[in-house]
Amino acid sequence: MTSVAFGVVAALTLLTALLVVRVTNLVRATLWLGASLLSTAGIYAMLGASFLAGAQVMLYVGGVVTLMIFGVMTTRRHEGLAAEAESTNTGRATAVSLALFVLLAWAIHGTPGLDVPATNGVGASPEALGRALLVDHVLAFEAASVLLLAAILGAAVIARRRDPGVEVPKPGSRAASMPHAAAEAP
């Protein structure tokens, strides 16, 4: 029974992932990514990682997908979404990804000891995970929070509104060397 359920959810994950990379409309592609990430959360739940499944839905689907959708909305006009020029290297890309998949499958097949049931080990309760994060690996935890802070600040600084003529661009920066480019952007 669980194998059938796993097969269904795995197929769903893979199918939505294929749709993400093939669909031309970017908003739809982002929503298919949301669906793929949701199915992955289902896989985590089936593997016993319930907290991670919940965190995946909260962070990825509720956060990352939203961010990307904002990104798409602010940079693309509604009418221009489907008018994406077809890429010229689909053939080579398919060859590369298929070759990589064959290589990985062969490596997995060749590694001994991988045919164990997927839920062989004792599941980690949220309490055990919390203890591991905050007691055993607290340094990595704090470093990750510093990283997130740096990412927030960096993203805010990179994408902030620059009024032309009010700010003096730093010497050596792109805006300083090519001021006409910044003024020219439609």
Place this chain on the structure above:
Amino acid sequence: MNALVHGALYGVVIVLCLLTTVAFGVWFERKFAGRMQSRLGPTRVGPYGLLQSFADIIKLLQKEDIIPADADGSLFTLAPVLAALCALGAAAVVPFSPTVIASDLDIGVVWVLAVGGLMVIPTFAAGWSSNNKFALLGGMRAVAQSVSYGVPLVLAVLVPVILSGTMRISGIVAWQTSHHWVAVWPVIPGLPAFGLYMLAMLAESNRIPFDIPEAESELVAGVTTEYTGAKFSLFYLSEYVHTLVGSAVASALFLGGWDGPFAPGLHWMALKTLTLFALVYWVRWSLLRFRSDQLMDLCWRRLTPLGVALVLASAAWVQFAPGAH
């Protein structure tokens, strides 16, 4: 297999009860609002106008289903369905009584937050797929508001989790039966956390004073401008259900759930949930709405630091107060 059947059965019953409560809740709101405004409210359909909601549902269902010409058809249809699913889904882990719970998840609190956070997607999808500038504007505002107020919501919900030591909502209720209700004692993280949760829940369900995304006098109907008939009724329903489920979660996490001074059970949970639900209406019909920037300012500059302080206070309480666990 047993858990699946149990969950499905209880789930169906809970969903039906929630939908009926919402139907009568809409009637109650209109009566309540009417009395607050010195008028009667609905009186014609059924005794005291009780069947008004059912008449409204029938009216909405038989209206023409219009999809705008350049709208993204499948997204347009999917959005209200997804919104209703997300609103109802959060009720799966709420213990309505010591025995009535659809799915007693280990990570119940995370489930509620995750499913509530999923509401962003159908709101955005509705605004985007309507191909309407007002809807898009409402959608962007709704998404910004939803995502921003998720932070104080998570922080407020962390307080009962820290105090009781478990993320299982039935476990939090059980802790409250042996200790005090979270909103009552300890007063300092408990009561402000309850207030913070109610504010954040109001903002997440886009209720006044946080209903900029649907501001009736500004954005026509915001995100739901282009929706008619059955789809509109689904959105309308999902907003009320979201509020009702948010109140149920608040009663379970902060007010002790099914616990009561005598005869603990389903009736106490119902009483607390409906009281909070009525409180939401009271606020809705009394206050003006916040402006977008006031809303964001309130969230990031006041509620989030308050939430962080409350989490720290509850951790300090657990560590230092005698007999806290």
Place this chain on the structure above:
Amino acid sequence: MTLSATLLLASALFCTGIYGLLTRRQTVGILLSVELMANAANVVFVSFGAARGGTSGQLFAVFSLAITVAEVAVGLALMILLYKSFGDTRVDLASEMKQ
């Protein structure tokens, strides 16, 4: 449901991400493909964690999740900068250093 089955799923997701990375021209498309690849890596972590027991698998996945979210935020900020500079978010526009 064996460990090798979950690993095969993760490999397939990863290769799908690679296909998207190589094919897409819009920055958002590339970010979506990178998300798929990071997700596949997380599946590998969680599968090994579930098969071997203990918290390490989920722990790695939690950190990987946090880092990926940070990377997406910065990537989208860069995309907005690209849009402000060139008016469109196609990655082949940022090629002014070519002669």
